[in-house]
Every structure is written in structure tokens, then in C-alpha cells.
């Protein structure tokens with residue numbers, strides 16, 4: 001038996017009513033939510049974990065609030081992922097339990113306008129500790145820390161994937177021990193600076209290649225870079241560290257380089273024998289896309 005059209009409409013509306021509309025008062029404009037000193041951490045986490053974009057033909061609206069742990073997520077709805085960045089004024093500890101996925105993290109100070117000249121300058125962020133105990137995936141860009149000379153600890157015990165670069169510059173800050181116990185892959189490369197005394201990447205399986213902007217002056221085939229580069233003013237044991245991660249570096253790059261108070265080392269993984277010319281064509285295409293990414297970051 002065919003249902004009359006109006007009954008079908010009623011059932012669609014009833015289904016749609018089951019979804020809670022997105023709360024723009026709490027989370028601000030959908031699609032561009034950013035963490036700043038005006039939004040409490042728990043509110044950012046709640047918004048970042050429950051905002052979904054759905055088919056408005058079906059639901060009579062685009063943005064909804066769905067808690068996937070106790071509500072079914074309709075097939076046409078996809079989670080709206082956020083980026084986490086801080087403004088210059090942010091200081092003190094940052095803790096966001098419950099946050100599982102982000103598009104990127106950028107703690108790189110904030111722009112401050114100089115009233116006398118009208119020019120913008122970067123002011124350091126004064127974050128003391130970073131605790132993201134449930135973060136698993138950085139899905140689109142990188143994890144970048146810069147212009148923040150105050151971080152004494154970074155806790156990301158579940159972080160498994162970083163889509164592009166892991167670039168953390170703790171220069172000027174206190175001595176710290178870094179551990180990424182679950183990190184499996186980093187799409188572009190790893191670059192770390194600061195007074196690093198210990199560094200542990202026990203699960204690392206693959207890294208790409210970070211091509212420095214200055215390498216773009218070289219002929220195409222000479223453009224390359226390290227997969228992992230660590231420059232520590234601390235007591236890091238570079239020999240042990242480099243040996244522990246060299247197998248996770250990219251064959252086409254320069255490998256892993258590390259220097260600290262305890263010495264300098266560069267290691268490259270031995271490439272297995274090349275098979276066909278098709279493989280070298282693939283290599284060219286791969287390097288091309290990595291180079292493009294590095295170029296975009298350099299801008």
C-alpha cells in the first residue's frame with residue numbers, strides 16, 4: 001500500500017524533530033568555531049564533539065547537535081571538525097578532556113595591533129601546560145606550536161595521526177620531556193626545537209618529508225628534506241633517538257637528523273633495491289605533492 005504524500009511528509013518531519021538544532025549562542029557561528037579566551041574549554045569540547053552538518057532537504061536545517069555516544073547519527077550527517085588555535089592573550093594551563101578529533105592545532109601566538117604604528121606584531125602565547133588526553137586524529141593540517149616560550153608539558157597520549165606536519169618550537173621555554181606514545185603517522189614530517197631532554201615515539205610507523213622553503217631555489221630533482229629533525233638545547237640522547245625512529249623515515253628524504261648537548265647525528269634508512277621505472281615515476285609525483293604542501297606552509 002502506498003502512503004499518501006502528506007503522511008510521508010509528516011514522518012520526515014517527525015524524524016527531523018528528533019535532532020537537536022545547533023546552538024549558535026553557545027558555540028558561535030557554525031563552520032568556523034575557534035577556541036579563544038572568551039569560550040570556556042568545556043564549551044569548546046562540547047561544540048567540537050557534537051556539531052554535525054546534515055542534508056537540509058531531509059532535516060529542514062543544516063546544523064545540528066548530536067551526541068554520538070547516546071544518539072544515532074543519521075547517514076547524511078557528518079561531524080563538523082574544528083581547528084584549535086589560541087589568541088595572544090591566552091595564558092595558563094590548557095586542558096580539553098573529551099576532545100577526540102581536530103582539523104589542526106596552531107598555538108603560534110596572536111597578532112596584536114601596535115596603536116602608534118598601526119602595524120600588527122606577533123605576541124607570544126603564555127600557555128603553561130597542554131593536556132589533550134583523548135585526542136586521536138588531526139585530520140587535515142598540522143600540529144604547530146611557535147612563539148610560546150612557556151610550555152612545560154605536553155600530554156597527547158592517544159594521538160595517532162597527524163595529517164601534515166608536527167612542528168613544535170619550545171625555544172626559550174623550560175626544559176621538557178616529550179612523549180607521543182601512540183603516534184603512528186605524520187603526513188609531512190616532524191620538526192622539534194627547544195630544551196628537550198627526552199623524546200619518545202615508540203609507535204611511529206611513517207613520516208613524509210619536510211621541504212624547507214629555501215630548497216625551492218634548487219632544481220626540482222634536488223628539492224628534498226628531512227623526515228624528522230630535532231634541534232635540542234637539552235640533554236637528549238640523539239644517537240638512541242635517531243636509531244629508534246630511522247625505520248619510520250621516508251626513503252626519498254634525508255632521514256632523521258638530531259642535535260643536542262650530547263652530540264649530533266643524521267641517519268638515513270637503507271633503501272631496498274629499486275625495481276622498475278614505473279616506481280621512479282610514482283616517486284616524482286609523490287615528491288611533487290609533498291613539495292607543494294611545504295610551499296603552502298612556507299607562505
Ligand SMILES: *[C@@H]1O[C@H](CO)[C@@H](O)[C@H](O)[C@H]1NC(C)=O
Nearest residue numbers: 045046049050067069070098
Ligand atoms: C554525550 O553523552 C554522554 C552520556 O550521556 C555524556 O557522558 C557525554 O558527556 C556527552 N558528550 C558531550 C560532548 O556532551
Ligand SMILES: *[C@@H]1O[C@H](CO)[C@@H](O)[C@H](O)[C@H]1NC(C)=O
Nearest residue numbers: 054055056057058059076077
Ligand atoms: C539530500 O537529500 C535529498 C532527499 O533524499 C536528495 O535528493 C539530495 O540529493 C540530498 N543532497 C545531498 C547533497 O546529498
Ligand SMILES: *[C@@H]1O[C@H](CO)[C@@H](O)[C@H](O)[C@H]1NC(C)=O
Nearest residue numbers: 136137138139140160161163
Ligand atoms: C583520521 O582522519 C582522516 C581524515 O579525516 C581519516 O581518513 C582517517 O580515517 C582518520 N583516522 C582515524 C583512525 O580516525
Ligand SMILES: *[C@@H]1O[C@H](CO)[C@@H](O)[C@H](O)[C@H]1NC(C)=O
Nearest residue numbers: 146147148169170171172193
Ligand atoms: C623557534 O622560536 C624561536 C624563538 O621564538 C625563533 O627565534 C626561531 O626562529 C624558531 N625556530 C623555528 C625553526 O621556527
Ligand SMILES: *[C@@H]1O[C@H](CO)[C@@H](O)[C@H](O)[C@H]1NC(C)=O
Nearest residue numbers: 152174175176177178197198
Ligand atoms: C625528564 O626525564 C628525566 C628522566 O628520564 C628526569 O630526570 C627529568 O626530571 C625529567 N624532566 C622533566 C622536565 O620532567
Ligand SMILES: *[C@@H]1O[C@H](CO)[C@@H](O)[C@H](O)[C@H]1NC(C)=O
Nearest residue numbers: 203204205206246247248249
Ligand atoms: C610499518 O607498518 C608496516 C605495515 O604494518 C610494517 O610492515 C612496517 O614494518 C612498519 N614500520 C615500522 C617502522 O614500524
Ligand SMILES: *[C@@H]1O[C@H](CO)[C@@H](O)[C@H](O)[C@H]1NC(C)=O
Nearest residue numbers: 215217218219220221222223
Ligand atoms: C643536484 O643533485 C645532483 C646529484 O643528484 C648534484 O650533482 C648537483 O650538484 C645538485 N645541484 C645543486 C644545485 O645542488
Ligand SMILES: *[C@@H]1O[C@H](CO)[C@@H](O)[C@H](O)[C@H]1NC(C)=O
Nearest residue numbers: 171193194230231232233259
Ligand atoms: C639549532 O638551534 C640553535 C639555537 O636555537 C641554532 O643556533 C641552530 O642553528 C639550530 N640548528 C639547526 C640545525 O636548526
Ligand SMILES: *[C@@H]1O[C@H](CO)[C@@H](O)[C@H](O)[C@H]1NC(C)=O
Nearest residue numbers: 243244245246247248269270
Ligand atoms: C630497522 O630496520 C633494520 C633493517 O630491517 C633492522 O635491522 C633494525 O633493527 C630496525 N630498527 C628498529 C629500531 O626497528
